[in-house]
Amino acid sequence: MxxxxxxxxxxxxxxxxxxxxxxxxxxxxxxxxxxxxxxxxxxxxxxxxxxxxxxxxxxxxxxxxxxxxxxxxxxxxxxxxxxxxxxxESPDFVAGLDHTAQLWNRWHYLTESVRLGTAAAPDLNQPRSREWTERFIAAMQANAAPKADELVSMLDLSGVRRVLDLGGGSGAYAAAFARRDERIEPILFDLPDVLDIAAGYLGKAGILHRIRMLAGDMLRDPLGGPYDLIWVSAIVHMFSPEENAKLLQRCAEVLAPGGQLVIHDFIMDETRTQPPAGALFALNMLVNTRRGDSYTEQEIREWMENAGLRYQETKQTRHPTALMIAKKDK
Known part of the structure; x- marks a missing residue:
């Protein structure tokens, strides 16, 4: 409005x-x-x-x-x-409402977060409960599942066999890659408790047998590989610029020659005001993370190129998000 x-x-x-x-x-x-x-x-x-x-x-x-x-x-x-x-019980139930209720509590601290420049909620350092994680993953599933097939169809998957869905949460995108081509082997990487929850979603979808799971912390633990494509959706906004530079370097190291890195996220213009949903989401990261943000195309492109990858193109989706694609030289 x-x-x-x-x-x-x-x-x-x-x-x-x-x-x-x-x-x-x-x-x-x-x-x-x-x-x-x-x-x-x-x-x-x-x-x-x-x-x-x-x-x-x-x-x-x-x-x-x-x-x-x-x-x-x-x-x-x-x-x-x-x-x-x-x-x-409705098939169209808005499953993300539990997580939205959790966000309400964090947004209460927006004024203090603006003063401090980082999340100010007193529970920020507390371990996340199983209930919190289930609510978060339910919200991610509700957001990703309806558009996963559409976004995967925007990619050139010729010759792609091994795909890493990095921090893939519920596995909605890993499932979409599996549905797209039976020759593709999707590997879902996330924290152990998240993978346990994802198994429920993938089992319900009847596609769990197609997905390999790899547990770990994406900034610290081995990522496996080599991969023909690494899909990084709704991840870079959680981290600081320094952490993202490190993450993309780690991705580049496990990409096969000629492999693709695909970033799916809000991609901001240089004024950081467009798309408006991304500008508002930057505040969501302010109240929920230490240094997360909505990043510009130029910032992400620099991380790609500093990691030794060759930027290819940015594809706008039908949503307020875009796909940024880079390749590793053969």
Whole structure:
């Protein structure tokens, strides 16, 4: 939304109220309860262990947002879009909401992060729980799975046999490479607990048998190889420039001669304002990482070339992201 009046700015500033209302309803599993047949505020409150009056007010607000309907006898029901997207058993369920709720807590510290220049949340140094990791990977799967086949189809895979999906999370892209060509052997590299979660997604998709898994820390542990293609999606934004230079050097070392390195991420213009989604995501990295950022094409190209790779091209996707492709000389 581009604000045109002072009232528009006020609405933008208060938009967090809508977001928080939806997230609270999700965290309390309100939509699941209504789908199960709990229709009155007191029934939903009892099922969720909440206050009846407060639950009624929450439900009324959701009616105003078009997510619920309310009958004359005070029975609530789901609208079509809520039933499709907000009921956990729906095939179109927005699985990333749990992670979005986690992000809410980090964004609370944006002001302090801007003052300090790094993430300021007090829990930043605490070990991540299994629940946190599951929520994060669910969000990554929800984001990647719908477009994985499309993005992989944009690549020249002639002669490609071994593909490293570096930090591949749920394995959505590894699965897409496997579907693209039965001769391709995808190797999914990530932390051990992430690979355990990924196995569930890949097993459910019926493609686990095609994916080889390699556990480790991408900045420290052996990456295997050699590879004909290394796919690095939604990774460089997590790291500092120095860490990314190191990471791409490590990738170059395990690429076969003639192999491709593909970076998929927000690729910013030199003003760092376009695409707008990337500019906003840079703030997300500010509140969630020590030095993560949304990087420009020139910055990424320098890391590629300093690693001894030859930059080839940048391909814009239908999304706010792009593919940057480099090759290792034969």
């Amino acid at each position: 581009q604000p045109r009046t002072p009232m528009d700015i006020q609405e933008l500033a208060r938009a967090f109220m809508l977001s928080r209302t939806i997230l609270t309803a999700h965290e309390l599993r309100v939509f699941d309860r209504i789908a199960d047949g709990h229709c009155r505020a007191e029934e939903i409150a009892q099922a969720t262990g909440t206050d009846t009056r407060a639950m009624d007010r929450l439900l009324n607000a959701l009616v105003g947002f078009g997510l619920l309907t309310k009958s004359e006898d005070a029975h609530f029901d789901l609208t079509e879009i809520a039933r499709q997207a907000l009921v956990s």
